Amino acid sequence: MSRSRSAICLVILLCTGCVKTAGIPPADLTLSSFALSSNNLFTAYFSYTVDLQNAFNDYEKSNQLTPTLICSLNRDIDFSSEHSIAIKAEGRVDASSQATPNYKFSSDLIVYYSNADGPQRDLNDYDAIKPLLASQASIPCKVRITAYGYEAYYTNTLFIPSRVMIEQIFR
Structure with missing residues (x-):
């Protein structure tokens, strides 16, 4: 193989490891309601100006994994992919209505606790998280939202009032 072909192959290999930033516009989530569902999970209902179920397809023509709502219960605001929040509530985002301009979504949240040594456990013991709230x-x-070849996309921060969560626990 010639030297120039080797250089071209090397450049192509290096570029395949690159990740791109998605061109999905930043926007704010709006909380519609919050409830403790019949299956004893917190359920957040919210709207967004972007179709979260198809954001990568709409803006990047790329397939994506199911969006996830992540809530930090211990004041940790580092939502990056490289960081794990020790006590969090997390759940898949499901579409309730996909009518523009505000798409409606819901997410059943499971509370997780991560130990320093790595294992994670389900903590849906609401008495244990009341002091945190x-x-x-x-x-x-x-x-x-994640898609192959792209950095993880994060929405702007949605703040859920703690009192709303506590009220649902005492219902």
Whole structure:
């Protein structure tokens, strides 16, 4: 193989490892309601000006994985892919209505606790998280969407008032 072909192959190989930033516009999530569902999971209902179920297809012509709503219960606001929030509520985002301009979504949230050594466990013991909720005015949440070849896309932060979550626990 000639030297120039080797150089071209090397450049192509290096570029295939590159990840791109998606051109999905940043926008704010709007909380519609919040409830403790019959299956004992918190359910957040919210709207967004972008169709979260098809964002990568609409803006990048690329397939995506199911969007996830992530809420930090311990004041950790680092939602990056490289970081794991120790105590969080997380759930798949499901479309309720896909009518423009505000698409409506819901997410059943499961509370997780991550140990320093890595294992994660389901903590849906609401008595255990009440002190965390009571110690802050609101809980920050973001939707994460991933697609192959792209950096994870995060929405702007949605703040769920802690009192709303606590009220649902006492119902």
